[in-house]
Amino acid sequence: AAKRAGGSTYAFFESSMEQDARNQLEIQHDLRSAIERSELELYYQPKIDGKSGQITGAEALIRWHHPKRGLVMPGIFIPVAERFGLIGALGNWVLEESCRQLREWLDQGLRMRVAVNLSVHQLRQEDLVQRIRRSVESHRIDASLLTFEITESVAMEDTQATMKAFAQLAHLGSTVSIDDFGTGYSSLAYLRKLPARQLKIDRSFVMDLDTSTDALAVVDAVIKLAHALGLRVVAEGVETARQRDILLSLNCDELQGYFFAKPMSAAKLTLWAMVDDKNEQQDFRPSLYVSGHQMLQ
Ligand code: C2E
Ligand code: MG
Ligand code: MG
Ligand code: MG
Numbered sequence: 001a002a003k004r005a006g007g008s009t010y011a012f013f014e015s016s017m018e019q020d021a022r023n024q025l026e027i028q029h030d031l032r033s034a035i036e037r038s039e040l041e042l043y044y045q046p047k048i049d050g051k052s053g054q055i056t057g058a059e060a061l062i063r064w065h066h067p068k069r070g071l072v073m074p075g076i077f078i079p080v081a082e083r084f085g086l087i088g089a090l091g092n093w094v095l096e097e098s099c100r101q102l103r104e105w106l107d108q109g110l111r112m113r114v115a116v117n118l119s120v121h122q123l124r125q126e127d128l129v130q131r132i133r134r135s136v137e138s139h140r141i142d143a144s145l146l147t148f149e150i151t152e153s154v155a156m157e158d159t160q161a162t163m164k165a166f167a168q169l170a171h172l173g174s175t176v177s178i179d180d181f182g183t184g185y186s187s188l189a190y191l192r193k194l195p196a197r198q199l200k201i202d203r204s205f206v207m208d209l210d211t212s213t214d215a216l217a218v219v220d221a222v223i224k225l226a227h228a229l230g231l232r233v234v235a236e237g238v239e240t241a242r243q244r245d246i247l248l249s250l251n252c253d254e255l256q257g258y259f260f261a262k263p264m265s266a267a268k269l270t271l272w273a274m275v276d277d278k279n280e281q282q283d284f285r286p287s288l289y290v291s292g293h294q295m296l297q
Contacts, residue, residue: 046272046273057112060117120158123150181222191225
């Protein structure tokens with residue numbers, strides 16, 4: 001708010017800071033009971049195979065149904081959770097809920113894969129892998145159904161912890177994915193050493209593909225590099241048919257974004273995946289394929 005007003009008066013700036021702090025305290029306070037009150041929900045956003053057009057899995061994205069504020073997005077409360085030491089409990093809930101949902105889908109005859117976002121705090125948890133193993137075992141699912149997304153900047157923040165956790169997750173049989181790639185400063189040598197199997201190109205590059213030949217050159221180079229290192233490439237934030245076509249021509253392995261589907265409830269994803277199943281025998285005809293799904297949105 002201070003910025004919007006041009007930050008003209010000190011008093012205004014101060015009061016808005018106070019308001020911000022009060023806001024954060026309030027969010028923090030409410031968040032403490034959100035898990036018990038079942039106010040949290042995982043939404044799922046499909047990832048699409050570039051060759052077949054089939055769904056390869058879905059990314060779990062947390063949502064908070066706040067009794068007064070309505071739907072609160074993770075961009076608002078994840079930083080608060082991190083700051084007030086609540087991210088551990090939140091992360092554990094996400095993990096447990098993802099495994100529970102995978103089991104429910106399996107029981108419905110749907111073999112889905114789920115990608116879970118991990119915070120830097122979770123990477124440093126001594127018992128992270130043990131916890132994952134416990135969740136996986138208690139819901140009788142295979143760890144290979146899980147992918148763990150870690151943003152490039154988080155991965156670089158603590159390379160020791162990252163290396164260790166990545167190796168353990170890979171050993172479990174899960175896929176390790178580097179999220180928001182291109183926003184950090186990974187050296188090529190470091191990238192080569194990581195036991196990651198997947199790299200997600202940040203939305204900021206995908207967004208510019210339509211208009212910028214620079215962005216195209218960067219994305220082309222990143223995909224070639226990733227392939228040379230044996231990584232699968234996912235493009236996030238695909239919003240237009242043109243972006244999709246460019247990415248496919250650059251041999252991008254998987255696509256994700258509003259163009260295909262927004263994050264949705266588990267129940268909606270079940271329907272979405274069923275439509276996908278029916279299209280199984282068809283060639284990848286994007287326009288046809290996409291309109292089939294849009295009916296459900
Ligand atoms: P992320 O992991 O990079 O997830 C991608 C974000 O981009 C999601 O926002 C998604 O809804 C949004 N998105 C997907 N496709 C498009 C598109 O075509 N256009 C645009 N404009 N946006 C698109 P969301 O759900 O608000 O999540 C934001 C971030 O919060 C995530 O970024 C992730 O870092 C974090 N987050 C979400 N859920 C969790 C969680 O369970 N645990 C942790 N630690 N972090 C989470
Ligand atoms: Mg992610
Ligand atoms: Mg991302
Ligand atoms: Mg992102």
